[in-house]
Each structure stands twice: as C-alpha cells, then as structure tokens.
Amino acid sequence: MATETVATLNKLLKKRGCGDTEEVTRYQGKYHLLHICKNGAPVPLAISKDATEIRDHIDLYFGG
Incomplete structure (x- = not known):
C-alpha cells in the first residue's frame, strides 16, 4: 500500500464525491477527518x- 498523505486522502474524498x-x-x-458544516x-x-x-474510516x- 502506498504511503498516505493529506493530499492523497483529500483526493480520495473528492473521488468519492465528498470533497x-x-x-x-x-x-x-x-x-483529522473533518466534516465541514454549512456554517463552516x-x-x-x-x-x-x-x-x-x-483511510480505513474513509472507506x-x-x-470503497
């Protein structure tokens, strides 16, 4: 498995439609895996x- 970075994890979120x-x-x-509310x-x-x-939590x- 490739080394996970913040950038690769954020790309994965965008790929899953959650970016x-x-x-x-x-x-x-x-x-930190964060949900951003409508008020920011x-x-x-x-x-x-x-x-x-x-990464496991994202999956x-x-x-996934």
Missing part, C-alpha cells in the same frame, strides 16, 4: 496518528 463537505488535515502530528464549523469524524487508519464511511 466539498469533508476534508483531512494534519495538526500536531495527528490526522469543522466537526471531527476521526482522529488518528496513523494515516492508514483515516467505511464513504464506501
């Missing part, structure tokens, strides 16, 4: 030190 309302960020060494407030769906764990939540 407008979800995004992956990295803050203080942890990856971020809501964390998953937080992990391991990017592949975030689980958004199909």
Whole structure:
C-alpha cells in the first residue's frame, strides 16, 4: 500500500464525491477527518496518528 498523505486522502474524498463537505488535515502530528458544516464549523469524524487508519474510516464511511 502506498504511503498516505493529506493530499492523497483529500483526493480520495473528492473521488468519492465528498470533497466539498469533508476534508483531512494534519495538526500536531495527528490526522483529522473533518466534516465541514454549512456554517463552516469543522466537526471531527476521526482522529488518528496513523494515516492508514483515516483511510480505513474513509472507506467505511464513504464506501470503497
């Protein structure tokens, strides 16, 4: 499996049709899968030190 980065995870979200309302960020060494509400407030769906764990959450939540 290829090394996961924030950019590859965000591309995966866009490919799944979720790029407008979800995004992956990295803050203080942890990856955050966020849902962006209509008012712009971020809501964390998953937080992990391991990017592949975030990838697993994307596959689980958004199909794969």
